[in-house]
Amino acid sequence: MNDAVPAPTPAPAPRKRARVRAPELIGKGGWLNTGGKDLTLADLRGKCVVVDFWTFCCINCLHVLDELRELEEKHRDTVVIIGVHSPKFVHEAEHQAVVDAVERYGVEHPVLDDPELATWKQYAVRAWPTLVVIDPEGYVVAQHAGEGHAHAIEKLVEELEAEHEAKGTLRRGDGPYVAPEPEPTTLRFPGKALLLPSGNLLVSDTTRHQLVELAADGESEVRRIGSGARGFADGTAEAAAFSEPQGLALLEDGSVVVADTVNHALRRLDVATGGVTTLAGTGRQWWQGSPTSGPAREVDLSSPWDVAVFGGRVWMAMAGVHQLWTYDPAAETVEVAAGTTNEGLVDGPGAEAWFAQPSGLAAAGERLWLADSETSALRWVDTEGAVHTAVGTGLFDFGHRDGAAEQALLQHPLGVTPLPDGSVAVSDTYNHALRRFDPATGEVTTLATDLREPSDAVVVGEDIVVVESARHRLTRLRLPEEAVRVDAVAHRTRRAATEVAPGALRLDVIFQAPAGQKLDTRYGPSTRLLVSSTPPELLLAGEGAGTDLARTLELDPSVPEGVLHVSAMAASCDDDPANEYPACHVHQQDWGVPVRVTGDGAARLPLVLAGMDTAEA
16 A cells, blocks of 8 residues: 555646736726725735726616626625726716716726726727726736626636735735715606506606606605515515616506616516516527527517507617617517617618617607617607618717707717607707707707706606606606707717728737637637728728628728727637537627828727737737
8 A cells, every 4th residue: 555645736827918017097086986085006906906997878888887796796805896987978077977877877896987088098998898807916917898708807817816815915805895875865866757547657766676656746656666676576566676677668458568677678567566577588688699589588688778669569779789679569579670789870771770779769650769879869760660860970979959950969868758749859868958859840959958867758748757867856847839049069079089091901809718718610600890980981991791800901091080880799618628518608899999090000900809919018
């Protein structure tokens, strides 16, 4: 018998990875959720830090907030998530708006308000959302753009924990998050409202994960539906659970359909009993490659933000994938009705149209009106399913300007309301205004100002009741005969343009599969790249779809500036030969990159989907 103790198996050496010293976190707006303390990277030394560059208008950013919740909870003693709020719209640069958004979306980690994009520029970020991982010694070790990276980041965190535990550079314990005091208001960031046949008003009390029925005065609480805890459960008014519900619409049978946004589901409220059931959705988020039609309870949805009944079907503003879907109550099926999932403003047949985070719907006669928030546009769908634009020009132009529709400007509207005279009111959210478009004259006017993030409105007799989301109330206004006159203001998104050389431009989308995963090509290509431009004349060659994540574009030297629209997707699967059915994970991101064509500009444009751009490291 051999009594010798066998030598221990040596631990595998940590993967060698590129490391770049992390720039300091600075922002003129200061810190939130820290109890008034300013944080530095030195304060975070010893922790695995995930920096989340986000802006609160961005649905993909909101998806990432939800993806990170589990990571925050599971690794609470080793991981600190830091939100860096980097605004797109002018309104998002207001400090109070950021304070409101942090509460509205249940952000439970420190947030740096960076209205001038100082930290965004230091980290060379190009898109919302972007996640940067910093190791316990203060070095950047990974960058990820878009959604679907939580699994990869958790794997990396586990590696970093083991590596720095062994080195003695990991510091366990509570992070710097300090919860704010709750506010005792009846509603908290309400989203949408509906006039019930009884004359009462039903409101989605979004941040409290409930529906609230108010008396006809819009103030007196009649009852609440939902437990108030974030969740996904059917049942009685007291037991049912929602997750940030938004849109509401009345069905023919008198029940109410609810867009249960963060649960990616449609729910049904029995108004008489208060009972809640699920009509559509699985609770999982739709990803590229998932079914786009089928039995309603078996098909994934993606952040339905509003609902409306039009042509016998329930239409959904599917903000999460820039599409419109429909639910057929008779057949109990869902399907895509319009939109390609590409983000932008393109009219035409439904199958060819582009949207950008549609967030408000309302049917009126032969038109389905919609607020297309990220293009700051008012659009409509006809009875044939074709898409038209009434007001708005694209992703980067917004403001507050009345007059002829072709030059009028909105700023991230979230709601639309048909008016008795055939015109439509627009809840012009980031302008804090109620606007009006008259199809008969083609004119845009302003009905009311000094509202605070209006997100919806309903007509009640000769009044219009506005959901003032950031004032946590409903506000009743008399429909005026004449519009309020306001000074015209026009804006463009303030991101600095990337200077590129005319002629050939090498586009490289960087994707490195996470540890333990690989690109699985057994059933065909696992990557996809789609490129287009605004204006279209900017690209002489290189537009269209393909499977290679690298491409040579040719820019027209006679077009001085524009925007390159790049959409990339990569699917990685667990690299385990013994597993016949490995788990797979989809990573995807859309970039709108403003470019300026100059003689001494760059000949290469790298966009990081996941990993590090070693060509620049």
